[in-house]
Amino acid sequence: MRRMALGTGLALLLAACSGPSGTQVQVSLVDGLDNPIQATAAAYRVGTGPFQALSPTGPGQYRFTVPSGANQYTVVFRCPYFGTLASQVQVVSYELKLAEATSFKARCPYAYAGPEANLNKPNDNTSSESFPNWAGQAYSATSSVSLVDEGSDDDEWNDLPAHFRVPVGQNREVAIFGYKGGNYYFGRKLVNVTYTDTAINQITVSQVQQTQTFTTTHQVQAYFLGKEVRIPLGFGSEFPKLSSDQGDLYELVSVSGNQARLKRVSGSASELANPVNMGLSASLTFNPTVSTSPGSLPTFQGLTDPGFPNERPLRGYLLALSWPGNWTGAFWQHLVGKEALGANTSYTLPDPTGVTGLGALKPTSGDSVIWQA
Numbered sequence: 001m002r003r004m005a006l007g008t009g010l011a012l013l014l015a016a017c018s019g020p021s022g023t024q025v026q027v028s029l030v031d032g033l034d035n036p037i038q039a040t041a042a043a044y045r046v047g048t049g050p051f052q053a054l055s056p057t058g059p060g061q062y063r064f065t066v067p068s069g070a071n072q073y074t075v076v077f078r079c080p081y082f083g084t085l086a087s088q089v090q091v092v093s094y095e096l097k098l099a100e101a102t103s104f105k106a107r108c109p110y111a112y113a114g115p116e117a118n119l120n121k122p123n124d125n126t127s128s129e130s131f132p133n134w135a136g137q138a139y140s141a142t143s144s145v146s147l148v149d150e151g152s153d154d155d156e157w158n159d160l161p162a163h164f165r166v167p168v169g170q171n172r173e174v175a176i177f178g179y180k181g182g183n184y185y186f187g188r189k190l191v192n193v194t195y196t197d198t199a200i201n202q203i204t205v206s207q208v209q210q211t212q213t214f215t216t217t218h219q220v221q222a223y224f225l226g227k228e229v230r231i232p233l234g235f236g237s238e239f240p241k242l243s244s245d246q247g248d249l250y251e252l253v254s255v256s257g258n259q260a261r262l263k264r265v266s267g268s269a270s271e272l273a274n275p276v277n278m279g280l281s282a283s284l285t286f287n288p289t290v291s292t293s294p295g296s297l298p299t300f301q302g303l304t305d306p307g308f309p310n311e312r313p314l315r316g317y318l319l320a321l322s323w324p325g326n327w328t329g330a331f332w333q334h335l336v337g338k339e340a341l342g343a344n345t346s347y348t349l350p351d352p353t354g355v356t357g358l359g360a361l362k363p364t365s366g367d368s369v370i371w372q373a
Contacts, residue, residue, distance in 0.1 A: 022067040026103045029060045029077055033141055033167060033228070036060025037113040039077040041357025046070045051352040071098045072340055076352045078361075079108035089330035089360045095350065097339040100316075110331075112142050112167060120162040121199035123151040127158035127176045129185050129205040136178030136185070140166040141228035147178070166193050166200075173228040176205045177242070184208040184240040188226060212241045214272040218254045218279055225249040225264070237275075243267045254278040259286065283307055288373040297349040297362060300373050304345055305338075314338050319349065320372040323363040332361060 025044075031037045042054040044064045054075065057063045066073050076093040092106055119126075127136060127147055134146040136157065143165045150159040166172050175188035187205035215238045216222075222233040224242050233239045239250075248267035253260055261280050265271055286306035290298045298321070305314050316337040323330050336347055352358045363369050 022065045022070070023098055023102060024063060024065050025073060025075070025098075025101075027062045027075060027077075028105045029062060030105060030107050031111045031113045032107065032109045033112060033114070035113045037080060037108055037111060039108075040080050041078045041355065042076060043352045043355040043358060044073060044075040045350070045352075047072050051076070051350075051355050051358075053355050066098060072096070073098070074350050074352075075106075076350070076355075076358065076361075077106055077108070078358055079111045080113070089332075091332040091334075091358075091361055093332070093334045093350070093352075094337075095334070095340045096316075096337040100337040100339050115168045115195050116142060116165040117168055117193045117195055117197040118162075119160050119164045119166060119197065119199055122159075122162075123154070124159050124199045125151075125156065126160045126174075126200065126203055127178075127205050128187065128202055129176070129178065129180075130156040130158045131178040131180055131185075132157045135180050136176060137231070138164060139175045139177065139229040139231055140164070140172065142167055147176070160199075166191070166197075167228075168193050168195050171227075173226055174200060174203065175226060175229045175231065176203050177224075177231050178205070183210070184242075186240070186242045188229070190227070208240045208242060213238055214241050214250070215239075215275045216252060216254075216278045217275045218256075220252045220254045220278050222253075223251040225251055241267070241272065252276060252278055254280065256280050286373075290371050290373075292369075294365070295362075297351055298369075298371060299346055299348040300371075301346040303336075303341060303347055303373065317341065317347070317373060319347070321349070321363070321369055323367040323369045330360065330363070 029037050029039055036059040038056055042062060043051040044054050045051045046066055047070050054062055054064060074095040079090040090110055131147050136147040138145050138147055138160055145161050145164050147157050148159050148161050149157045166174060170192050171190040172193045173188060173190055178185045185205050186208050187203045189203045191200045219237050221235050222239045224231040224233055226248055244267045246266055246268040249264045252263045259280055261278060265276060284306040288300055288302040290300055292298045300319055303317050308314055316335050319334045321332045334349055341347060353361050
């Protein structure tokens, strides 16, 4: 889950299966840890035609045919409502030309399809360091909790609370991150987890030396992305460098006005030796707006190529909506490909709500809706 803070996890493959009757499109739907997952409901349409219900052809596998003479399609998946990070309504969808993709992976980033172990052993002493008053956090792919003191006589805040969960499997990552006495502390372990486990061996947590830092040219929100965990490092321009491993990433997000820049830097990158440039390029121009009308889905306007450099060509536009829904909220991410949009600069979200199971995709009257492009 840790790599999917923003985006739909789209992996494009241009291998197609074509025949006299049309071109077959194959989509693999996975959860945040790449496990195959079944959508609560799914639908597709060809061109601007009506949406049709789409059933899986195997675990997480969906297939449909774009008839000869047509070259554009839309596919919609409502993610299942389970897993620690699931929301009541979460939808990922795509509108693409056949030339953009005929086989790809779609991801439900906040759902987890596999079993979890509940590490609820009392007084487990999982952290080698104590962090009084909830100053330490424990992380897995599906949990983020404060360390607690469950012992009656040891006065050590180094225990996992009873609701902490870890996905079952080999080499699952569990990490501890805390702050005390003016210093940061970090430790992690890769553990083999079975469904019946209630505890893991103690994690050695060490002080992060004050020289182990990196800086940015602008204030950013920073995250550490390990093998499976995602740890917030706070907001500012100087951060603790928890690891220099090549496989670890530091995710940096800077915001200026109504625009944001997201950058991921490897823990081993020489770029971290100097302030990481997080300024918004004056040569990039992207100022979309949204128009709405009662009972209709929004229209995004001002969708123009912001002028990315040639080594990062524009692939498409990710349009996102979130609204309160019920207490767990609702979230919809839609990717419209550059070729699918064509010369248009405005785009109205497709309306698949006539398909059984997708009726909740529209906010209701009075909902406060947040949009991003």
